[in-house]
Amino acid sequence: MKKIALFGNPNTGKSSLFNRLTGLRQHVGNFPGVTVDKHSGFLTVDGKELELIDFPGTYSIYPRSKDEEVVYNVISNTKDPNFPEKTIVVLDSTNLERNLLLFTQIYDLGFNTALVLNMTDVAARNGFEINSAVLQEAFPDAKIIRTNARIGTGLTELKAWMAEESVPRETRLDTLKAKDDFQGQIADTNVRFKRIKELVKEVVNKNVSEADFSTKLDKWLIHPVFGYLIFLVILLAIFQTVFTLASYPMDWIDLGTSSLASWLGTMMPEGVFTSLIVDGVIPGIGGVLIFIPQIALLFFMLAILEETGYMARVVFITDKLMRPFGLNGKSVVPLLSSAACAIPGIMATRTISSWQERLTTILVAPLISCSARLPVYTLLIALVIPSKTLAGFLNLQGLVLFGLYLLGVVSALLVAWIIKQFFKKKELSVFLLEMPPYKSPRWGNVGIEVFQKVKIFVLDAGKIILAISIILWALASFGPGKDMEKYAKTVPAPRAQTEEVMADYESKVASVKLEHSYMGHLGKFIEPVIEPLGYDWKMGISLLTSFAAREVFVGSLATIYSVHEADDNPKQLIDKLKAQKRTDGTPTYTLASGLSLLVFYVFAMQCMATLAVVKRETKSWKWPIIQVGYMGVLAYFGAYITFNLFS
């Protein structure tokens, strides 16, 4: 299939053009050796199948960061599987000078190249007149096309050119400077700009333009007081929307999968296979689907912020605050998104160009308390923290909840600072960020961004989540020998068959079965390890099952203490937990053990979905394993210290 490469500076509307040309026929793959994804799109023109590869936006063919290396690697090697037959360079018509650098670099190597003058509408509005004839004279072999990716003009012409036979040109790959020949590259760039400067004088005719709308808006959005206030208000609005709107589809998914499971349970013959489907596979798929509403909504809103140009301003006003921790302004949005869910947060780190800063952000993001921790926090706080009022207006329970969130944020920043000390060779922290003018979002781009993110999550992280769900199911459903059945029979069957009695009986059987499953044995096995934290084996089981998702903790405790319908009425579970006594007669859930559990939940990496996404984003198992490790150590010692302080 004919391969065509799409190049361009950032903010030239390159991705819009890519979306316009290929629609949803896109495929996300890998470039060897880098973490940047390879975005391919397919289109058919006059019966010809074409593959269009969207390269990351760069200012030059010479790499200035690890991810930018793909451009150089592909165009410098005719044997590379992605070596293009033709190239398209997208230029921002309002800023031809800087954009022409990349174009001339590629054109001069001898590629069949289209010079796409994009954003012609903005250029015209700002009083730019571009003389294509002069451009054509300067680059006789190039195909010059004016486009407006926003409304789709010029696309037919571009597609026709893509399908045409290539015109033979002399390849001059020998003129390419070596990747590390910085002096050579600098000299080359200087020569090019000299020529471009003269050319632009002839090509561009700029008439007066009125005072810019962006400049006026920036007076407010970057203001030392209002800038932060507006950002906080926007954040609050995003969180409110994610929490309230996402909860509906999440409830439907929850209800849908559990109804499907129970319906299948009654339809299929009893046995291991049915149990695998009903208790393993369906909840596993549900565990993947349940994240989609949050991911989709959050990315919908982040894409709008990105499209309008506001994101660059957020980065601008927060950079200085983040720098001491080895992060930069681009880490702010991923970290804040993690307060809803770490998964979209981690997926949003793509925009961080420095790999060290991106990795640091990924590693600390799960320390920010996410919405899945909330049910655990609420249950435990209601259980062990007295509902008192301090200083006349502060509710103690609310204060503890706030403290837990604060603990998450503070530890994320501290850990980021520690990680910074670990990097031996400091990667150059480059900020240099273009401030695009404000514009209204292109909804097609927003839609495709949301679709792509959900697709990546479901396809790449989904398989790992499903696999771990099945392992957890197996551990909870099987036990050594026939123990589970044997002990289940010891529960006296009730005489009266009323609904309530039967439900009570069934939850007792479930409790006994779980106790004698491999999971139960594992819980007892780790009891000596978690005893110093103030936990018993029942909490151990709940901690282990929490790995499926933190909120499972509540459900597991309900199963172990044979409380049915814990979701609808947490009071029943709380009463039961309060009544629990240790062998020496003291209560199991004290202030010390409760706080210790809370601290454990702030720190511990108990979310397989996040791990799957970290694996996906770092393209290696090394980082998720390190993450589980360091967060586990923090959780254990944090809980240990807390328990000993309060007991």
Add this chain to the structure above:
Amino acid sequence: MKTLAQIPMHKKMTVLGIAEGELKPKLLEMGLYPGKQVEVLFKAPFGDPIAVDISGYTLSMRLSEANLIEVE
């Protein structure tokens, strides 16, 4: 010798050159070649980073980066 980091807002300056170092090729490729007109448009709270008009577009940079750009 003055650098872009020391220039007050809204004063038009001309780039003389960029200090040697890893960032030199990058800054050059972003259009900061000798002779280019630049102007500091606004500053972030705490004065860092700054947003610079590079006749044609707005680029934000940290003071440490602006300090590499010699202007007159």
